[in-house]
Amino acid sequence: MTVFKFALLRSMRHPVSLVLNTAIPIILMFIPVLWEENAMGISFGFSILAFVIIFGAFTMSKNIIADKEDGAITRILMGPVTMRSYLSQNLLSSMIPLITQLVVVALLGMLLRDWSFTLALGVFISFAVLTATCVAMAFAWQCLFKNSENSTTGFSILATVMAMLGGLFIPTSLFPGILEHIGVIFPSYWAMHSLRYILTYGEFVNSFWIGIGAMLLFAIAFLLYGGQRRIV
Amino acid sequence: MINPKLCFGLFKVAGFLLLFLDLLTAGVEITGFFLFLFLIVMTLLRWRFPKLVPSLWADAVACLVAMVFWEYSPIPLVIPLFAAMYYRHYWVILVGIYAAVYAIMFFDPTLAVILVLSAVSGAFLGFWQKGIQEQQTTQDETTGRLYQLQTLQGELTAAMAKVEQMSAVAERTRIARDIHDNAGHDFVSAYITLQSARDLFDDADPDALELYDMAMEKLDAGAIKIREAVHNLSAVTTLGISLLQEMCDNFPSAFNLEFEAFGDTSKIPMYAWNVLEACLSEGLTNITRHSRATQVTVNLDATPHLVRLAIENDGVVNKNAPVGSGLRNLRHRVSAVGGTISTNSGKKFRVVCVIPIKEDVSNETITG
Numbered sequence: 371m372t373v374f375k376f377a378l379l380r381s382m383r384h385p386v387s388l389v390l391n392t393a394i395p396i397i398l399m400f401i402p403v404l405w406e407e408n409a410m411g412i413s414f415g416f417s418i419l420a421f422v423i424i425f426g427a428f429t430m431s432k433n434i435i436a437d438k439e440d441g442a443i444t445r446i447l448m449g450p451v452t453m454r455s456y457l458s459q460n461l462l463s464s465m466i467p468l469i470t471q472l473v474v475v476a477l478l479g480m481l482l483r484d485w486s487f488t489l490a491l492g493v494f495i496s497f498a499v500l501t502a503t504c505v506a507m508a509f510a511w512q513c514l515f516k517n518s519e520n521s522t523t524g525f526s527i528l529a530t531v532m533a534m535l536g537g538l539f540i541p542t543s544l545f546p547g548i549l550e551h552i553g554v555i556f557p558s559y560w561a562m563h564s565l566r567y568i569l570t571y572g573e574f575v576n577s578f579w580i581g582i583g584a585m586l587l588f589a590i591a592f593l594l595y596g597g598q599r600r601i602v
Numbered sequence: 603m604i605n606p607k608l609c610f611g612l613f614k615v616a617g618f619l620l621l622f623l624d625l626l627t628a629g630v631e632i633t634g635f636f637l638f639l640f641l642i643v644m645t646l647l648r649w650r651f652p653k654l655v656p657s658l659w660a661d662a663v664a665c666l667v668a669m670v671f672w673e674y675s676p677i678p679l680v681i682p683l684f685a686a687m688y689y690r691h692y693w694v695i696l697v698g699i700y701a702a703v704y705a706i707m708f709f710d711p712t713l714a715v716i717l718v719l720s721a722v723s724g725a726f727l728g729f730w731q732k733g734i735q736e737q738q739t740t741q742d743e744t745t746g747r748l749y750q751l752q753t754l755q756g757e758l759t760a761a762m763a764k765v766e767q768m769s770a771v772a773e774r775t776r777i778a779r780d781i782h783d784n785a786g787h788d789f790v791s792a793y794i795t796l797q798s799a800r801d802l803f804d805d806a807d808p809d810a811l812e813l814y815d816m817a818m819e820k821l822d823a824g825a826i827k828i829r830e831a832v833h834n835l836s837a838v839t840t841l842g843i844s845l846l847q848e849m850c851d852n853f854p855s856a857f858n859l860e861f862e863a864f865g866d867t868s869k870i871p872m873y874a875w876n877v878l879e880a881c882l883s884e885g886l887t888n889i890t891r892h893s894r895a896t897q898v899t900v901n902l903d904a905t906p907h908l909v910r911l912a913i914e915n916d917g918v919v920n921k922n923a924p925v926g927s928g929l930r931n932l933r934h935r936v937s938a939v940g941g942t943i944s945t946n947s948g949k950k951f952r953v954v955c956v957i958p959i960k961e962d963v964s965n966e967t968i969t970g
Contacts, residue, residue: 548626548627551625551626551629551630552626554630554635555622580632580636583636584635584636584639587636587639587640587643588639590643590646591639591642591643591646594643594646594647594649594650595646597650598646598649598650
């Protein structure tokens with residue numbers, strides 16, 4: 371797990387990662403206005419948290435393209451490290467801090483926002499699966515580019531579109547024509563789908579698991595795509 | 603450059619886009635969307651792991667289940683149908699026919715036409731790809747054969763050069779031996795006789811004695827020159843049986859190699875020694891690389907008409923292992939001198955090389 375250890379240390383050393391993965395989610399929990407129910411049926415705090423996760427996942431998985439850029443990947447693979455172990459340990463190191471922050475968020479939700487255990491668990495599961503999907507998506511995205519500037523710019527646009535069409539900030543039902551449903555191709559749509567059901571019913575209904583299943587399928591698709599691309 | 607793989611990929615991407623558009627216009631039914639996602643995942647899975655191509659049946663089953671239980675249109679079946687025809691999995695034709703009939707009966711007949719078109723285009727791309735693959739295989743085989751021929755040619759050229767060199771060395775050895783054994787002995791004998799006769803000429807004419815002593819000095823210098831010449835002509839490298847013995851002595855002791863020679867090896871011609879050396883070298887190399895031998899035996903039998911080299915070891919790993927390029931090239935070299943090389947794999951692995959001795963060239967031999 372040497373790669374995992376160093377990838378984790380390197381990710382957490384980055385100030386943006388540190389803010390996205392520790393400060394913002396905890397600060398959000400202490401702002402009561404964000405957790406009041408709104409017209410969407412989902413508190414604004416959840417939308418911001420999902421947006422933070424999307425960017426956090428991208429920032430955490432930047433190591434892969436950084437290694438590609440400075441040639442470190444070639445040197446790493448010269449040692450007794452396989453490509454599979456390098457990638458899996460990097461992805462795991464990107465996921466662990468994000469999932470840890472979600473545990474903290476769920477606990478703070480129970481303490482500060484009176485969430486029931488089921489609701490906290492539902493929120494945790496939805497966001498944890500969204501995290502895994504976003505890390506896989508960021509990994510697949512990184513594999514498309516040769517330098518980090520293009521990759522970051524492209525991902526900023528993608529994340530904004532994903533947030534808009536995926537219904538993070540505006541209900542998709544307000545969109546006209548086919549735009550109402552086009553968001554289904556983004557994991558954020560399904561995260562909101564699951565959240566909506568857990569918040570509405572307070573228990574794990576079938577529709578909740580449909581959203582989780584869709585996100586998992588997305589994660590598999592992204593991992594398969596990213597795994598096929600040459601990163602050296 | 604346009605190729606069947608690119609066309610296949612483009613068709614797939616276009617198919618998924620159209621399918622998604624169809625889903626969007628129908629209001630994105632959950633079942634349809636999950637089927638769409640499942641087809642994407644399976645396509646990526648086969649793209650990532652080409653060995654999983656037979657998993658196409660899972661796509662077809664998923665589409666059929668979607669058609670039957672949720673009354674979903676057979677449009678998604680276009681993708682597995684196209685892919686299965688491309689990979690020449692013709693069982694899918696039955697599924698295609700069923701879907702086409704289903705489409706005609708319950709949906710729009712145009713759907714049946716789309717299904718047939720996708721199957722035909724998949725089959726066309728598949729045949730195109732197969733043609734290219736066959737062409738590449740033929741090209742690779744031709745290149746492989748050419749490479750083998752070039753290797754063999756190089757080895758034969760090197761062997762010829764070595765035979766030439768060994769012949770020269772053998773000839774020098776023979777000249778040195780003749781000078782040493784015949785002319786050299788006679789010369790030294792005459793010199794000693796003349797030295798002994800010197801005392802008989804004490805009363806002779808001083809001028810004659812002076813001439814005699816000068817002649818003796820010349821003879822002394824001549825004897826030294828003959829000795830040096832013989833020394834210089836003698837071969838430094840080992841040849842023939844000595845070389846084989848040396849190779850066996852240098853073989854790792856862990857293999858317990860035993861070398862035995864029978865018969866008169868002095869009659870074996872130079873070209874045969876060259877082949878025997880190559881044969882022994884290849885045999886010993888193969889033992890170190892491919893066997894787990896604990897006992898190796900090398901026997902050389904020389905008769906007036908043929909020479910036989912047998913290399914035997916008890917470390918057989920794979921009885922049905924194919925013949926390597928080294929042994930194959932060696933077979934060509936042995937057959938070039940009229941001999942044969944055979945292998946036998948039982949409890950022990952044995953390589954036997956038999957070379958006939960031709961009378962007309964047997965004068966080029968090593969006898970000392």
